[in-house]
Amino acid sequence: MSEILTIPIPTKTEPSISWTEGSPILENRCPSGDLEKRWTRHKDSLRLVAPHNKRKLEVIVVGAGLAGASAAASLGELGYQVKVFVYHNSPRRAHSIAAQGGINAAKNYRNDGDSIWRLFYDTIKGGDFRARESNVYRLAEVSVKIIDHCVAQGIPFAREYGGYLDTRSFGGAQLMRTFYARGQTGQQLLLGAYAALQRQVELGNVKVFYNHELLDVVVDEGRARGVIVRNLITGEIHRVAGHAVVLATGGYGNAYYLSTNAKLSNATAIWRAHRRGAFFANPSFVQIHPTCIPQSGEYQSKLTLMSESLRNDGRVWVPRTPGDKRAPQSIPENERWYYLEEWYPSFGNLVPRDIASRAAKRVCDMGYGVGPTGRAVYLDFSDAIKRFGREVIYQRYGNLFEMYEEITGESPWETPMRIYPAVHYTMGGLWVDYNLMTNIPGLYAIGEANFSDHGANRLGASALMQGLADGYFILPYTIGDYLATQLFVKNSTDTAAFADAEKETRERIEKVLSTKGTRTVDEFHRELGKILWDSCGLARSASGLSEAFSKVRELRERFWQEVRVPGTGHEFNQNLEKALRVSDFFELGELMIVDAYHREESCGCHLREEYQTEEGEALRNDNEYAYVAAWEWAGEGKPPILHKEPLKFEFVKPTVRSYK
Amino acid sequence: MRFTLRIWRQKNAQDQGRFETYEVDGISPDASFLEMLDVLNEKLIHEGKDPVAFDHDCREGICGSCGLFINGRAHGPLPNITTCRLYMRHFKDGDTITIEPFRAKPFPIIKDLVVDRSALDRIIQKGGYISVNTGSAPDANSIPVPKPAADRAFDYATCIGCGACVAACKNASAMLFTAAKVSHLAMLPQGQPERRQRVKRMVAQMDIEGFGHCSNTGACAVECPAKIPLAAIAQLQRDFIWANLTPDPQIK
Structure with missing residues (x-):
């Protein structure tokens, strides 16, 4: 295969990370009073739009994953006129489809003591006390309705022989509250939302535009008024006006190049919104998933996740002797180090993801890693196969075992899986208030695209829950409160704001096409990914981040001078799409580094090497950092502005998170 | 591994289309079929040629985006698998591989190997x-x-x-x-x-x-x-x- 070109970077290391501090955020529309009554009382206080008026209001939804499809379908049911834009060739392709493990809900069908309070507590503790109490409680509250609705849609969840729903346990919880559909829960839930969306299309309430990518958000007199989209087949640029704009465009894990995200997942929509004034919250909070198939070569285009559910029955270990090259099956029991079970006896292999990922890194750094690169640990099913038999294990994980074998050529039935952490999910995202609205009136962000509910670490089976909570049960209520004020606004694309946004978009496309350099977009993206992974990944330090900041800036400048994008803007051009997305990852990458640098504490996924306990656990600093860092774009090349939203804990007491 | 690729090239829906032949070399047997095409496309860009358009996204067999007709079979020589889950170890070194889009009247071709489904x-x-x-x-x-x-x-x-x-x-x-x-x-x-x-x-x-x-x-x-x-x-x-x-x- 062709040699991967590495791009030489001059060693210029003066730390240039800087930011300015703006006013704190004091208004987030979170209700006060009893936690259990907050959402109900808030709903009752929201403005309503009468059915005959809903027909006059146009809502633009960008993205049709779990959050976008469920929101668009529900808004269509309510009677709003909805336009959905997806860059895929069908709304069913969104990356939610790849979620494997399950969806949490506080149903307590197991009679094991689950409750809304417990799901709330586990989620806020799992997030290392860096999320809002009001939001997380609401999430736990509506989780119950999600399962009801999905079953009514015909989603074939796993069932017991009596015909009732089955559940299983997941990381960070001591209860069995995770509903699942074999290893394809995300697929089934997305297809449910997709089908609901198609029903609204058939009824004429929703129009879905395939192969259309958002390239800018139009903000006029401080309000979101529409979007600029590009038809990916013809290259045409269109202006689209709406009374409100909902971004449901997912996370930005692909900034790292190698991640478990689908290849097309990107940050362009939220980044363009950020450049138009929307605050970006906690950009450095990136979840690194402990159980992924390790990288095997430079040609690799993505990393494949092995569901966290595998840790229910799989045991994680490394040989007790560093560098032990024996086949895993021939290493006797007493020479195996089950380090998670040893370090965290009460949660064992089911510690939260950030802890499991860091532990894997730690044992590999200590030289205990296995496999050709020494950057992997074993995930072993032999005990579970002995205990339950092959049939039961096949029922639970059959498709995952097959997928592992296809990719690696090794069978998990015979030999333990080799796994290593990989970038998986981004807790950070656009800042939103309790109504899921950004600081730009009329601009909403839902699902992974917002920052709201997971704090500094997301628990397994909570992403599906949040996406559907936002789309089915929160946004349809809260958006009406804003739309009620827009009834007499006449939408028009014939404004200076639209003209400017369109012009800037055309110029950006022209600029990247006319560079005609010598390096491909992927070469730059790989390089960016490596810088971010090394310095802003599993562990971060002030010196590493400073160095990375200059490197990213340097690389970004080179990108605009040396990138080669073939073809034109007036045709189907996948390299042009990629170039525009990667150019946004550069700017976002810088902000991620600034955020990681500024937060001088460790919490959840964010481990600053300077701030850890003797045992290598995260050392939080609640006195100084119990806030959401919401960053404002200050202009090209200018230091971003930090707005702090203080986190108040009235009902739970932030404690040192212990899973021992 | 080294392969000769016969790939269907078609500029847009109106274009008539034809096969073109390309060589790729140094492919790891552990690379996926789509990663092999990535390598080809990187090479084509460096040579100043138009890279081959193909649909893909999740690359783990679940999104349904990818779909190539390989050596006369949908998703290639193995049964019940997506193109992205096909690995080069299933081919022989030196093989000639013919790659076409999914062909059906209701699936008009958009470009090269990309069709409208x-x-x-x-x-x-x-x-x-x-x-x-x-x-x-x-x-x-x-x-x-x-x-x-x-x-x-x-x-x-x-x-x-x-x-x-x-x-x-x-x-x-x-x-x-x-x-x-x-x-x-x-x-x-x-x-x-x-x-x-x-x-x-x-x-x-x-x-x-x-x-x-x-x-x-x-x-x-x-x-x-x-x-x-x-x-x-x-x-x-x-x-x-x-x-x-x-x-x-x-x-x-």
């Missing part, structure tokens, strides 16, 4: 759902579903909408795709109220889109990455006859 979405629009509005559902456990029925519903529900069944069929029939959705919902109590209408309307749309008829050769099920069983088609046929020939008991 929105016809499948329009079939779903005609009833591939249960009409329930958000907020109106009863408690999830209020209607028990026998496990065998739920398991079969799941088997049918796993369709990824890639269109390999259409590409593999000599009649370009979308029967397996349509049958998967009809059968999934037919297994569940929630799917019963709309069962008759669903099968009639979805089959009618299949015809409108220009998909051919099913002649039960089973080529679709051999290629289907989701392993949708042929039994789905039998289920659809039964439902279709029942819906058309028997009076609807719901209408008194």
Whole structure:
């Protein structure tokens, strides 16, 4: 295969990370009073739009994953006129489809003591006390309705022989509250939302535009008024006006190049919104998933996740002797180090993801890693196969075992899986208030695209829950409160704001096409990914981040001078799409580094090497950092502005998170 | 590993299209088929040529985006697998590999190996759902579903909408795709109220889109990455006859 070109970077290391501090955020529309009554009382206080008026209001939804499809379908049911834009060739392709493990809900069908309070507590503790109490409680509250609705849609969840729903346990919880559909829960839930969306299309309430990518958000007199989209087949640029704009465009894990995200997942929509004034919250909070198939070569285009559910029955270990090259099956029991079970006896292999990922890194750094690169640990099913038999294990994980074998050529039935952490999910995202609205009136962000509910670490089976909570049960209520004020606004694309946004978009496309350099977009993206992974990944330090900041800036400048994008803007051009997305990852990458640098504490996924306990656990600093860092774009090349939203804990007491 | 690739190149829907031949070398046997094409495209860009357009996204076999017709078979030489889950170790060093788009009248070519499969979405629009509005559902456990029925519903529900069944069929029939959705919902109590209408309307749309008829050769099920069983088609046929020939008991 062709040699991967590495791009030489001059060693210029003066730390240039800087930011300015703006006013704190004091208004987030979170209700006060009893936690259990907050959402109900808030709903009752929201403005309503009468059915005959809903027909006059146009809502633009960008993205049709779990959050976008469920929101668009529900808004269509309510009677709003909805336009959905997806860059895929069908709304069913969104990356939610790849979620494997399950969806949490506080149903307590197991009679094991689950409750809304417990799901709330586990989620806020799992997030290392860096999320809002009001939001997380609401999430736990509506989780119950999600399962009801999905079953009514015909989603074939796993069932017991009596015909009732089955559940299983997941990381960070001591209860069995995770509903699942074999290893394809995300697929089934997305297809449910997709089908609901198609029903609204058939009824004429929703129009879905395939192969259309958002390239800018139009903000006029401080309000979101529409979007600029590009038809990916013809290259045409269109202006689209709406009374409100909902971004449901997912996370930005692909900034790292190698991640478990689908290849097309990107940050362009939220980044363009950020450049138009929307605050970006906690950009450095990136979840690194402990159980992924390790990288095997430079040609690799993505990393494949092995569901966290595998840790229910799989045991994680490394040989007790560093560098032990024996086949895993021939290493006797007493020479195996089950380090998670040893370090965290009460949660064992089911510690939260950030802890499991860091532990894997730690044992590999200590030289205990296995496999050709020494950057992997074993995930072993032999005990579970002995205990339950092959049939039961096949029922639970059959498709995952097959997928592992296809990719690696090794069978998990015979030999333990080799796994290593990989970038998986981004807790950070656009800042939103309790109504899921950004600081730009009329601009909403839902699902992974917002920052709201997971704090500094997301628990397994909570992403599906949040996406559907936002789309089915929160946004349809809260958006009406804003739309009620827009009834007499006449939408028009014939404004200076639209003209400017369109012009800037055309110029950006022209600029990247006319560079005609010598390096491909992927070469730059790989390089960016490596810088971010090394310095802003599993562990971060002030010196590493400073160095990375200059490197990213340097690389970004080179990108605009040396990138080669073939073809034109007036045709189907996948390299042009990629170039525009990667150019946004550069700017976002810088902000991620600034955020990681500024937060001088460790919490959840964010481990600053300077701030850890003797045992290598995260050392939080609640006195100084119990806030959401919401960053404002200050202009090209200018230091971003930090707005702090203080986190108040009235009902739970932030404690040192212990899973021992 | 080294390969000679014969790839279908077509600038746009209007262009006539033709095969062009490319060489790639130094491919790892552990690289996926799409990663091999990535390597080719990087090379083409460096040579100042137009890279090959192909659909892809999740690269783990679930999104249904990728779909190449490789050496005369949908998704390549292995049965029941997507193109992204095909690895180069399944080819011989020095092989010549012919790569085409999924060909069917209802799947117009957009560019090179990319086709428009929105016809499948329009079939779903005609009833591939249960009409329930958000907020109106009863408690999830209020209607028990026998496990065998739920398991079969799941088997049918796993369709990824890639269109390999259409590409593999000599009649370009979308029967397996349509049958998967009809059968999934037919297994569940929630799917019963709309069962008759669903099968009639979805089959009618299949015809409108220009998909051919099913002649039960089973080529679709051999290629289907989701392993949708042929039994789905039998289920659809039964439902279709029942819906058309028997009076609807719901209408008194």
